Amino acid sequence: MAIALVAAACGGGTADELALGSCDLAAALNEDGRLTVAAAIESAPPWVLDDDPAAGRGFEAALVYSIADELGVDTVEWTTVGRDEAVAPGGKDFDFTIQQLSITAEAEEAVDFSVAYYQVEQVIVGDPDGALAAVESLAELRDVPLGVLRGTTGVEYVDTEIAPGTPPRTFSHSSSAAAALDSGEIAGVLLGLPAAYAMI
Numbered sequence: 001m002a003i004a005l006v007a008a009a010c011g012g013g014t015a016d017e018l019a020l021g022s023c024d025l026a027a028a029l030n031e032d033g034r035l036t037v038a039a040a041i042e043s044a045p046p047w048v049l050d051d052d053p054a055a056g057r058g059f060e061a062a063l064v065y066s067i068a069d070e071l072g073v074d075t076v077e078w079t080t081v082g083r084d085e086a087v088a089p090g091g092k093d094f095d096f097t098i099q100q101l102s103i104t105a106e107a108e109e110a111v112d113f114s115v116a117y118y119q120v121e122q123v124i125v126g127d128p129d130g131a132l133a134a135v136e137s138l139a140e141l142r143d144v145p146l147g148v149l150r151g152t153t154g155v156e157y158v159d160t161e162i163a164p165g166t167p168p169r170t171f172s173h174s175s176s177a178a179a180a181l182d183s184g185e186i187a188g189v190l191l192g193l194p195a196a197y198a199m200i
Helices: 015-019 059-071 105-110 139-143 153-162 174-183 193-199
Strands: 005-007 034-040 075-081 096-098 122-126 146-149 169-171 188-192
Touching (some): 153 188
Parallel strands (some): 034 075, 034 096, 146 188
């Protein structure tokens, strides 16, 4: 999974164009002198510490303040946005979102991503005494009820690499997936490695 910014203020630019600086983000801000950034509804380590991006602690929170410094912007205002809304077509009331979004072909048709700045391995989290305990191959995962986060490359991975008999359950947030795991509705959930550490 590749992690990237979604630049709402620079419509029409490709990732390469954004990386080369053809988009003057400072001039394209929704409000002069104010950088408005949408974090994930649930922000977890190492991306954001204590679910408080305004504190500037954690990889993504600190990165935003570095971007603000580079732009010469003194004020950073935070809001939150869900995965589906972040990659939906149309205008946004923030300048960009920074969260763990997978760069999928469908999402790239709707929004502009920065160049990926963090490559994340995907893992499956499950109860060590549950159905996953005996699994030793991808083929053996086909009969295990799994969950994935909606809008991530995990959905495609499960469909193509595991090809389960029953489609995986999709969740908007990792907390919902964790609750389904705890209740036994699913035996495992596919997540990026940092999110998996936060879950366990």
